[in-house]
Amino acid sequence: MEFKNLAGTDIKELLSVFNLSFSDYIVPFHLTEEQLISKINTEKINLDISVGVFDSGHLAGFILQAEKAEDGEKIIYNAGTGVIPEVRGKGLVRKMYDFILPVLQERNADRLLLEVIEGNEPAIRAYENLGFNVVRKLLCxxxxxxxxxxxxxxxxxxxxxxxxxxxxxxxxxxxxxxxxxxxxxxxxxxxxxxxxxxxxxxxxxxxxxxxxxxxxxxxxxxxxxxxxxxxxxxxxxxxxxxxxxxxxxxxxxxxxxxxxxxxxxxxxxxxxxxxxxxxxx
Structure with missing residues (x-):
C-alpha cells in the first residue's frame, strides 16, 4: 500500500472509487463525473491536502479535504472519506491520517472538522479513536x-x-x-x-x-x-x-x-x- 496526496489523480478513477466506496454506505449514493467536479469546486476541496491509498498503483481509498482560515484559526474539513470494500479492515483511514497530519501541521492547521451519519457506529468509533469529538448534531x-x-x-x-x-x-x-x-x-x-x-x-x-x-x-x-x-x-x-x-x-x-x-x-x-x-x- 502506498499513501500520497491526490494531486494529479485522474478524475474518472477518483469517481469510480468514490462511488464504489459509498455503494454499500448507510445511505448509498452515486455521483456523476459532473457532480463530483461540482463537489470539489463548491466545497473547495484541495487535492494537494487530500490523501489517497494506492494498492498496486490503483486508488483504493481517499480522504477529500478543504481548508479555510477563520477567526485566526486554520480549519481542515473532511469532505468525504471512502475505502473500497475489498481493502477494508486494515486501518486505512488511520493510516491516511497518519500520512497527511504532518503535512497539515506544516500548514499550521489548528482544527480538523468532519460530519458522520448518526448511527454509523464503526465510523464514529474510528474517528473517536483518532481523537475527534462530537460537537453538535445536524438534522437533514x-x-x-x-x-x-x-x-x-x-x-x-x-x-x-x-x-x-x-x-x-x-x-x-x-x-x-x-x-x-x-x-x-x-x-x-x-x-x-x-x-x-x-x-x-x-x-x-x-x-x-x-x-x-x-x-x-x-x-x-x-x-x-x-x-x-x-x-x-x-x-x-x-x-x-x-x-x-x-x-x-x-x-x-x-x-x-x-x-x-x-x-x-x-x-x-x-x-x-x-x-x-x-x-x-
Whole structure:
C-alpha cells in the first residue's frame, strides 16, 4: 500500500472509487463525473491536502479535504472519506491520517472538522479513536413544501447579492461547512437569494440552489419571527421548485424553533441526522 496526496489523480478513477466506496454506505449514493467536479469546486476541496491509498498503483481509498482560515484559526474539513470494500479492515483511514497530519501541521492547521451519519457506529468509533469529538448534531430535512397561512404584509423579492452584515444578524446558529459564507461566496451564480420584506425592511432571507433543490440558508430577524416571513420565503421557493422536493441539510438540532417550523409548518421530514466532529491539533 502506498499513501500520497491526490494531486494529479485522474478524475474518472477518483469517481469510480468514490462511488464504489459509498455503494454499500448507510445511505448509498452515486455521483456523476459532473457532480463530483461540482463537489470539489463548491466545497473547495484541495487535492494537494487530500490523501489517497494506492494498492498496486490503483486508488483504493481517499480522504477529500478543504481548508479555510477563520477567526485566526486554520480549519481542515473532511469532505468525504471512502475505502473500497475489498481493502477494508486494515486501518486505512488511520493510516491516511497518519500520512497527511504532518503535512497539515506544516500548514499550521489548528482544527480538523468532519460530519458522520448518526448511527454509523464503526465510523464514529474510528474517528473517536483518532481523537475527534462530537460537537453538535445536524438534522437533514427533505420533502415537498406544504404552504401554511400566508401573510400579505410580507413581500418576497429576489436579491442581487449576499448582504452578509444583515444576514448574520438574523442567525441563532452557525451553518455547517457546505452552507458557510466561505463556500457560498464562490457559488453566488448558482444561488437564488430571496429577501422577505415588511414595508421596506428586510426581515428574513433564503439562499436556494435551483439545480440541486437545496436550501443553503434561511433565517428571520428575531423580532419578526412567527409573523409569516419564513412561510412566505418557502412559498417563493415552492414556486421556483415547481412542485419538486427540496432539502435543507445540517440544521443544528439545538434550534428547536427551526425543527418545529420545518417539520410542522412546512412539512419537511427529518430523514437523517449527522454528527459534526472536530479534532484540535
Amino acid at each position: 430535512f427533505r420533502g415537498n413544501i406544504i404552504l401554511a397561512k400566508e401573510n400579505p404584509d410580507i413581500i418576497v423579492r429576489e436579491m442581487e447579492g449576499f448582504q452578509w452584515e444583515n444576514f448574520l444578524s438574523f442567525w441563532d446558529i452557525d451553518p455547517s461547512w457546505q452552507a458557510s459564507v466561505f463556500v457560498l461566496d464562490d457559488i453566488l451564480k448558482e444561488c437564488i437569494i430571496l429577501g422577505a420584506y415588511r414595508d421596506t425592511k428586510l426581515v428574513g432571507y433564503a439562499i436556494y440552489n435551483r439545480s440541486s433543490k437545496k436550501i443553503y440558508q434561511l433565517a428571520v430577524d428575531k423580532s419578526h419571527r412567527k409573523q409569516g416571513a419564513g412561510t412566505m420565503l418557502f412559498k417563493a421557493i415552492a414556486q421556483i421548485a415547481g412542485g419538486s422536493e427540496v432539502s435543507v441539510n445540517n440544521v443544528d438540532d439545538m434550534s428547536k424553533e427551526t425543527f418545529s417550523f420545518l417539520s410542522s409548518t412546512i412539512g419537511l421530514k427529518n430523514w437523517i441526522s449527522q454528527l459534526e466532529m472536530k479534532k484540535n491539533l
